[in-house]
Amino acid sequence: MPFAPRRFPVRALARLLLCLCALAALPALAGGRPVLLVSIDGLRPQDVLQPPAGAPPLPQLRALAREGAYAEGVVGVLPTLTYPSHVTLMTGTAPRTHGIGGNLTFDPYNKNQQGWAWYARDIRVPTLWQAAHAAGLRTANVHWPVSVDAPGLDANLPQIWRTGSDDDRKLLAALATPGLLPALEADTGIAYPQGIDESLQADAQRARFALALIRRARPQFMTVYFAALDHEEHLHGAGSAEAWQVLQRLDGLVGELRAAWRQAHPDGVFALVSDHGFADVQHDVNLYAPFLSAGLITLQNGEVKDWQAMPWNQGGSAAIVLRDPADAALRANVQALLKTLQADPTLGIAAVLDHDQVAAKGGSERAEWFVVFAPGYEMAARPDAPLVGPPQRRGMHGYDPARPDQRASFFLAGPGIAAGQDLGVIDMRAIAPTLASQLGVALPTAEVAPLPLQRPSSH
Numbered sequence: 001m002p003f004a005p006r007r008f009p010v011r012a013l014a015r016l017l018l019c020l021c022a023l024a025a026l027p028a029l030a031g032g033r034p035v036l037l038v039s040i041d042g043l044r045p046q047d048v049l050q051p052p053a054g055a056p057p058l059p060q061l062r063a064l065a066r067e068g069a070y071a072e073g074v075v076g077v078l079p080t081l082t083y084p085s086h087v088t089l090m091t092g093t094a095p096r097t098h099g100i101g102g103n104l105t106f107d108p109y110n111k112n113q114q115g116w117a118w119y120a121r122d123i124r125v126p127t128l129w130q131a132a133h134a135a136g137l138r139t140a141n142v143h144w145p146v147s148v149d150a151p152g153l154d155a156n157l158p159q160i161w162r163t164g165s166d167d168d169r170k171l172l173a174a175l176a177t178p179g180l181l182p183a184l185e186a187d188t189g190i191a192y193p194q195g196i197d198e199s200l201q202a203d204a205q206r207a208r209f210a211l212a213l214i215r216r217a218r219p220q221f222m223t224v225y226f227a228a229l230d231h232e233e234h235l236h237g238a239g240s241a242e243a244w245q246v247l248q249r250l251d252g253l254v255g256e257l258r259a260a261w262r263q264a265h266p267d268g269v270f271a272l273v274s275d276h277g278f279a280d281v282q283h284d285v286n287l288y289a290p291f292l293s294a295g296l297i298t299l300q301n302g303e304v305k306d307w308q309a310m311p312w313n314q315g316g317s318a319a320i321v322l323r324d325p326a327d328a329a330l331r332a333n334v335q336a337l338l339k340t341l342q343a344d345p346t347l348g349i350a351a352v353l354d355h356d357q358v359a360a361k362g363g364s365e366r367a368e369w370f371v372v373f374a375p376g377y378e379m380a381a382r383p384d385a386p387l388v389g390p391p392q393r394r395g396m397h398g399y400d401p402a403r404p405d406q407r408a409s410f411f412l413a414g415p416g417i418a419a420g421q422d423l424g425v426i427d428m429r430a431i432a433p434t435l436a437s438q439l440g441v442a443l444p445t446a447e448v449a450p451l452p453l454q455r456p457s458s459h
Contacts, residue, residue, distance in 0.1 A: 032135075033414065033416065034220040035271060035439050037221075037222070037223045037272075039089070039144070039223070040226050041225070041227050041275055042230035042233045042276065043247070043274035043409045044238060044278060044407070045070075045074070048061045048065060048409065048411075049065060058247065060252065060258065061254060064254075064412075066419065068419060069413070069417055069454075070423065071423045073409075073426075074274075074427075075402070075426070075428060076276050077095055077428060078094075078358065078361040078401055079095075079101075079317050079363070079370075080399060080400075080406045081103045081275075081276065082103055082230070082275050083100055083103045083146055084100050084101060084103075085428065086225070086275055087099075087123055087127075088429060089273055090123075091443075092431070092445070092446025092447055093125050093429060094362025094447065095362055095364050096363060096365055097125060098124055098125050099123060099124040100117050100146055101366055102117065102314055103116055103314075104116055105117055106310075106366055108310045109303075109304050110303065117146055118160050119148045120147055120149055121149060122146070125445045126443065127151075129141070129151070129153050131152070131439070131442060132152065133152035134441070135439070138217060139152055139154050140217055140222040140223075141155070142157045142213065143206050143224065143225045147159055155177050155217050156180070157172070157176050157184075157209065158175055158176065160172055160175055161195035161196035164196045164197075168196065172192070172195060180213075183216070184209050188209060188212050190205060192205065193206060198231040200228040200246050200249055200250075203227065203249075204249070204253060207253040210224045214260045214264050220439075221439055226253070232246045234394070234395050236394055237280055240394070254272065257270075258270045267415050268414055269414030269416075271412045273409060273410050273431060275408055276406055276407075277406045277407050278405065279397065279406070280376065281377070281391040281395060282376040282391060284378055284379070284391050284392060285349075285373065286385040286386060286387050287341075287379055290340075290341055291310065296308045296337075308330055309321070309330065310323075314379065315378055315379060316373050316406075317379070318370070320334065320368055320371060321367065321368065331368070335369075338352050338369060346388055347387075348377030349371055352372070355368050355369070372399060373399065375405075378391060378393070378398075380392075408428060410423070410426065414438075416456070418456045421453065423451055426451060430449065430451050431451075432446055433450040434453070
């Protein structure tokens, strides 16, 4: 149909003019800069800022602290897990607001077969991708958590997996921006790694795709996620030789991405974040077992047949969900059970947060309580595990965000940011509005103000 001009009603025209004036009045829009946001899952701030004797050099990461602003630590969200944290990094809100309350969906009957919270449509507030896109900026993503079908992304290679089979490649190709995956595979000459692959080699391959995407699309806001450090910290512990080896290689990838971003955008800003810290683990605690013994969970042939109250595994903690929160007798029964469990020193329970305490910490509204484990303890993955047994992993997170060992990292460098700024210990929710300010876009749903960054001296 050919385009035909039409008359605007006076009121509609007035509203349009008001909207245009409001956009023009946004203080950061005139001075916004392109932003590349890179996440290294599990990066502890002390590994960069206060490395132990004998630690390998990390020249690119330490240059970020020297040349820009950095946080001594980032206090994360409840729980201190990858998916809730990465959505907080994109929205400036806590899980209770943005809606992603754990890595895995709450799935008491396991019908979703260990499905993760992959889908961005479950995020209940606007993201930085949407804010940047609405301001007319080109946006791109490589492997950021909770990015499947994310609105506001012009070029998207989302994080998704199911079985690790070749069908996963078809799934990713179907969910990525149409035509993007084959085009980048042609540019790089390699196949994109499986979503379930968290190896260092996979991170290096994703970095090559990110570099190709910068050259091809010249995005003005881009997100890139690396998983290998977290993977090694789970297997061998934070600060292990294996973790340091991975971090040293990731340091080089950060340098390559930063150089490419500078070439594409000489006025661009480079941000590096992580989602949580790490704690060593010596014991697994099967929190399902006492709920089974109390008749709150019923199994049949090893599968959940029925449930009244269920732990939702969060690694270093567990949310407790009631099937019927209005059932006063059920609530009293579970409350008494949790009090008994907390009193047992062999279970390593540091605290049981009640509903009001969970709300104050921004945890999911599904959680009536949060069982928070002490250092050295984590939630067991299976209901048939021993009540207390050896750990499946050497390192874990998901603990109370108030713990210093759970703090995440934040670095920001680029034109307009004074060098060597120590921001102290910051709230994770402050990062998204700070990046929005750098981009020159609005993120009014963020729960805290942007960080007070200093500009370089004029003399």
